[in-house]
Amino acid sequence: MTETTGEGTGAGTGTCAGPPQGDRRPDGADRYTISEVAALTGLSAHTLRWYERIGLMPHIDRSHTGQRRYSNRDLDWLALVGKLRLTGMPVADMVRYAEMVREGDHTYADRFDLLKATREDVVARIAELQGTLAVLDRKISFYADAGRALASERSR
Amino acid sequence: MTETTGEGTGAGTGTCAGPPQGDRRPDGADRYTISEVAALTGLSAHTLRWYERIGLMPHIDRSHTGQRRYSNRDLDWLALVGKLRLTGMPVADMVRYAEMVREGDHTYADRFDLLKATREDVVARIAELQGTLAVLDRKISFYADAGRALASERSR
DNA sequence: TGCTTGCCTGGAGTGCACTTCAGGGATCTA
DNA sequence: TAGATCCCTGAAGTGCACTCCAGGCAAGCA
Structure with missing residues (x-):
């Protein structure tokens, strides 16, 4: 194949x-x-x-x-x-990949490397995003609490 | 506070x-x-x-x-x-957020909404990235296998 | 026969997030 | 006093990934 x-x-x-x-x-x-x-x-x-x-x-x-x-x-x-x-x-990297595909089987190792590096980037990006989620959640719960406090103040 | x-x-x-x-x-x-x-x-x-x-x-x-x-x-x-x-x-959204902060406490609800929406975006993006990881892993293992096959062929 | 629709091309334009440039002031060290 | 270093401003430039435009061909149909 x-x-x-x-x-x-x-x-x-x-x-x-x-x-x-x-x-x-x-x-x-x-x-x-x-x-x-x-x-x-x-x-x-x-x-x-x-x-x-x-x-x-x-x-x-x-x-x-x-x-x-x-x-x-x-x-x-x-x-x-x-x-x-x-x-x-x-896009430039995708073009490089496309070129390697056109060049034939002897570029397998390079394609492997490119995909492997991309995979690592993705893993790192996911970790980064999970870090931002933690920050967002802290701030969201701050505003949720503050919102509740304001609401109960208005109802007094 | x-x-x-x-x-x-x-x-x-x-x-x-x-x-x-x-x-x-x-x-x-x-x-x-x-x-x-x-x-x-x-x-x-x-x-x-x-x-x-x-x-x-x-x-x-x-x-x-x-x-x-x-x-x-x-x-x-x-x-x-x-x-x-x-x-x-x-950046434009961050500027909006900064403006809300400057405007004071009465923008709490809007800030909450903005952060909540951002949170959902992040969750979706993480899911998307995990989907790409699956594809990458399939292709990476294809190239790993192919690489091994080529190596054993060369050593014959 | 004319009109509409879908597609073609090369080249210019767009929006975003910076980045660089040009020209100039203040402070520090020798 | 000179030179180096750090900082200032407004405006123009950059790179990326499209996106739009002008002008034109070909097929279907009323």
Whole structure:
């Protein structure tokens, strides 16, 4: 197997990006227009074209009139990109990853490193956020108490 | 008590922002220069001035020559701002919060709401990140396996 | 045949959070 | 007295990730 996008090109695989996207067409009939993909992914058509221009997408098929026709495989890739974007990975890094995918199997180790580093970033970010939660909760309970005190004062 | 910054103006309180900052001066002698505050908070002097200009800081004391002199209270406020920034709260919202603090006790309910909404955002973001962790881990283990396979192939 | 809809392109514009620049004052050390 | 260091201000610039615009082609249909 040559890992390219996520997990083959089959039917929906459970771990999906933002909007629900169970309405895929069977392989062979999978030629989505840009606006269909926009609806499916929550990205704008502009953004989809822009992703392509900066090298974040593989070459997208075209209709005989030059319009883009996305495949299920492209959708898988976009789902992965969506996940990476959620991690806060800069677009430039995603482009590097896409380049490595295009370059073939010999970039496996580099891809591994990139993902590993991203994973560590995510873990650190989660810890950071949990730290902020603690602060927020302290202040929230302060205001909740203060609110109750004011209320009972008004009712006196 | 009138909640303004974090938790009074006493010595370090445990929950600190980014860089460690236990080296506070006692109240009364707490007149830090901008570069001291920059070192303490990890923000640049430029950013500190900018925060002030956009209304994110209370009025900062000045020396007789017009230079800023920050107090422990200001440091507390900056620690809170740092936490809110970590949540991803837009600066404009932090400014709104700062305005509410300036306006006094009658904004308690609004401040409560703002912090509550922020809390929900943070919880959602953590869940999102945990979702990305799952995807990353699947791909990382794919590449780990593939790496092992390639290694054993090379050693044959 | 004209009209609408959907798509195409390159390039300019946007919003955010800073960051840098240009020009100048006050204090300290030799 | 000179030079270094630290600070001041307003305004312009930067980098990122889109987002919008102008101008135009192709297909469907009344």
